[in-house]
Amino acid sequence: MRNYLNKAALVVCALGLSVSAFAGNKDRTGQAGATELLINPWGQSTGLFGMNTSYVKGLESMKSNIAGLAFVKNTEIGLAHSVYLRGSNVSINNLGLAQKIGNLGVLGFNIMSVGFGDITITDFNNPEGGIGTYKPQFLNIQLGFGKEFVKGVYGGIGATFVSQQINSVRASGAAFEAGIQYITGKRDNFHFGVTLRNVGTNMRFSGSGFALNAENPGNENQQMNLQVPTEKFEMPTYLNFGISYDFFLDEKRLKSTDDVPQHRATVMANFTSNSFNNDYLGGGLEYAYRETFMLRGAYRYEQGIGSRETSNTFYTGLAAGATIQKSLGENGPTLALDYSYRPTARPNNGVHTFSLRFMTAPKSKKDASGADSE
Template sequence: MRRGHLMRWMALAGTVMVLSLPVRAQTVSKAGTVAADFLQIGVGARAMALGGSFVAAADDASALYWNPAGLAHIEGGEAMAVHSRWLADVSFDYLGAALQLGPLGTLGVSVTMLSVPEMLVRTEDRPEGTGERFDAADLAIGLSYGRAITDRFAIGATGKFIQQRIWHSSAVGFAVDLGVQFRTDFFGGLTLGAAIYNFGTDMRLSGRNLRTFVDPDPTREGNNNRIPANYETDSWSLPLNFQFGIALRPLQTRMHQVLFTADALHPAANYESINLGMEYSFQQRVFLRGGYHALFLPDAEGGLSAGLAVHQVLPYAGGLAKLEYAYRDGGRLGSIHIVGLGITF
């Protein structure tokens, strides 16, 4: 396929992605009006250290989240486990694995989990607790596929099962992510990437916690005040988002490599913003990273991020072991620490 045809194809794909987003007023933010908000939490210590600007640079197991087209750049296989203590003692965990299937492409699976520690059940009559406890958890299971169409152009897609649960009530949804990457010869290998996330069904809570007993007419005496009833909650859409980015590698030698990344975000439920990142690596063994997320986003908390990583060759397995760490400033909400372990084979 000729380069001109590829560029036209990518421009068309990007236009379709942009047009598929809902039209909204730029002066009104819809933050906090979507279901499964945990899907907007980025994964991977490397990506988070780069400020969340990873849609064009994604080339490891975290591409399952950032851009499934990046799976096409994985050689052999890779597995990744990431843990972070999110805000307010919430735990956020991610497991991802991808396996190259030769000319058939690369297949991957991922599990994302957000969990809240147990808390006391409190009521108006018993504000100190009823003796019961409840918890809450979110879960997303993804199946991804990425393939290189040429040596420069790759596409990918992810199908996701999503569940949110609080005590005995839950909501279920399904979504699709689509992504593309295109590598050029400009400026030392400029890479363009684009992805649309969480295009899927609405979610509605249901379960026995929404069952209650009511008095159909409290103004009358002698009637039954224990009529079974179910509360009905509203349906909420998923956090649809379009992200376009670039990755630039101005320095690539045997000893030193430098990477610059920048992503533009266009979410359906918030204002537009920009993420920036930079990575320096020494012999592809030691990595120093920094970034800034949510640039130009009104009322954003924090912004700075940083991280480091060490990669070690496995002498017998022939792969790499990766130990990675990232720090993210959450402003008044506190800092976030992310630890990741990875292995290539």
């Protein structure tokens, strides 16, 4: 009875998330701000173009479906770097940490910064520059929590502080998210996930950069300091639905159900309802050998993609990536290196993402067992 009530409550929450997200007005396309919240800095997820809503696990789930944070077994530390449109001087740096707190769940911390290089300062009297440079600062600081509530049902919530600023102009806000994953099947090989992200406060730019001096219309000898008003803007809210299925290619050759398959092929599909962008529909495939070497690829479709006249994105829709991970000793930590590439058009420089993850093993089987499944 307890299991039934818990699962029913989670289903009701998922339906509530769906109703909220589909209330968006598509006439507002392109009017959101803080769009760096849509950036995923991790090499695994970007190799699948975010099609792994139902399957993502560990630290990187904080930028996809935070329910996957519950799969952290002990401690996970990750670093990531993205070269955004090579040659543009735009880069993304990311640092994350997740820690399992016994049966209470998993706590996660993530900080992401976007760098734009040096930008030339211009003004009315110096339209060509020559008076210095400045560096915009985009910073996202995120806290998250994930937990296995009942056997096969995982949930998570998170909050992100958003900061954007230059020397004399700044804006800040907070965005919230929640996600659910459900796993079932003979070998836990069917996955379903839903997440609602970036529901948050409005943001507004302010600062001395919007102040200007002007003559008093009634007295030419008098100067007035005027503050230019700014309009508030919303967060780029979106809802993700995903399903995936694991095919164990050597399952028929296993001698018993306790034997671990060596070859896994996971197919996945995903739908994203964006409040301020085109909706996304796509799928992906990942192959793993002994969960040590992995290859993946995906395609994400949106309206007008591939057309010079109607496309709203510089992506081609394709993505590919690979992972190599190895345990350092029988009960030692695991080190993983991920890489992904997403080709772009206009410009066609592409986006390269590298990530390095370090995962420690649980101290005992009890620590790795997750939540109580009663």
